[in-house]
Amino acid sequence: MKIVVTGASGKAGRAVVRDLLERDHDVLGVDVAASPDSSAPVLLADVTELGQTMECLGGADAVVHLAAIPASGIHTEETTFRTNMLSTFNVFEAARVLGVARVVWASSETILGLPFEQEQPAYAPIDEEHPPLPQSSYALSKLLAEEAGRQFHRRSGTPYVALRFSNIMEPHDYERFPSFWDDPTLRRWNLWGYVDARDVALSCRLALAAEVGAEHFIVAAADTVMNRPSAELMAEVYPSVPYRPGEGEFDTLLSIAKARELLGYEPHWSWREHVDA
Numbered sequence: 001m002k003i004v005v006t007g008a009s010g011k012a013g014r015a016v017v018r019d020l021l022e023r024d025h026d027v028l029g030v031d032v033a034a035s036p037d038s039s040a041p042v043l044l045a046d047v048t049e050l051g052q053t054m055e056c057l058g059g060a061d062a063v064v065h066l067a068a069i070p071a072s073g074i075h076t077e078e079t080t081f082r083t084n085m086l087s088t089f090n091v092f093e094a095a096r097v098l099g100v101a102r103v104v105w106a107s108s109e110t111i112l113g114l115p116f117e118q119e120q121p122a123y124a125p126i127d128e129e130h131p132p133l134p135q136s137s138y139a140l141s142k143l144l145a146e147e148a149g150r151q152f153h154r155r156s157g158t159p160y161v162a163l164r165f166s167n168i169m170e171p172h173d174y175e176r177f178p179s180f181w182d183d184p185t186l187r188r189w190n191l192w193g194y195v196d197a198r199d200v201a202l203s204c205r206l207a208l209a210a211e212v213g214a215e216h217f218i219v220a221a222a223d224t225v226m227n228r229p230s231a232e233l234m235a236e237v238y239p240s241v242p243y244r245p246g247e248g249e250f251d252t253l254l255s256i257a258k259a260r261e262l263l264g265y266e267p268h269w270s271w272r273e274h275v276d277a
Helices: 011-022 050-057 077-098 137-156 171-180 184-190 197-209 230-237 257-263
Strands: 002-006 026-031 042-044 062-065 102-108 160-165 216-219
Touching (some): 011 197, 050 077, 062 197, 077 102, 077 137, 102 197, 137 160, 184 230, 197 216, 197 257, 216 257
Parallel strands (some): 002 026, 002 062, 062 102, 102 160, 160 216
16 A cells, blocks of 8 residues: 555654555655654655645555644643644545545544543543543544544545554663652553554554544553552552453553454563563
């Protein structure tokens, strides 16, 4: 396939581009800045401009939309909301007008209520049935974009697949993990979740091929960032939150059961391969 990857110079984008190229897809990266180590051609463009977005997606079979302000606190709440909503609408609309066959895009775990400070999670492991509790304009932009994806799918029949990525990590990030272990409250904000960038790429590739419509999936590692059992973490930090233990001692508290079932997603990477617990 010819696949356009927006946000190709970012942490997730670089991994997605590499993964798709390794499987012989024709990949065009799109970003406002080119990565010096990009493994695919990168077109410098701003997807907050509809005309530029249309030009970028011309002739594409699919788009993986990763371009966004990636978190709260980088810009003002208004700038974050406006930029993320406008860029995502433009990609969705360009795909509809141009007849792009599939849209896969980066939603976020923050929709679920992160950081869990004002409100605690309703239960754990948390899954896609958990009520949305956006706590920032960033999270709100992702939630509203999911609804936009459902409406674009209704109108066009094109799959608009939202991947709610957990905190994305690269191998060098795992050096920091031991600093989390003495104080479980440091990473309570997302139930100690993370996902390796290489598994982000895997999930995008699977979503490009899956027989789904306008679906959303939590995408996380199979374990937590902690060297303590998940049951202990919940008992200490969230004692009043209903908890359903998984089969493994260190199982993720961000359920990936839906992604496993419908996408065939199975995380390949863990910090435990890089750092001694």
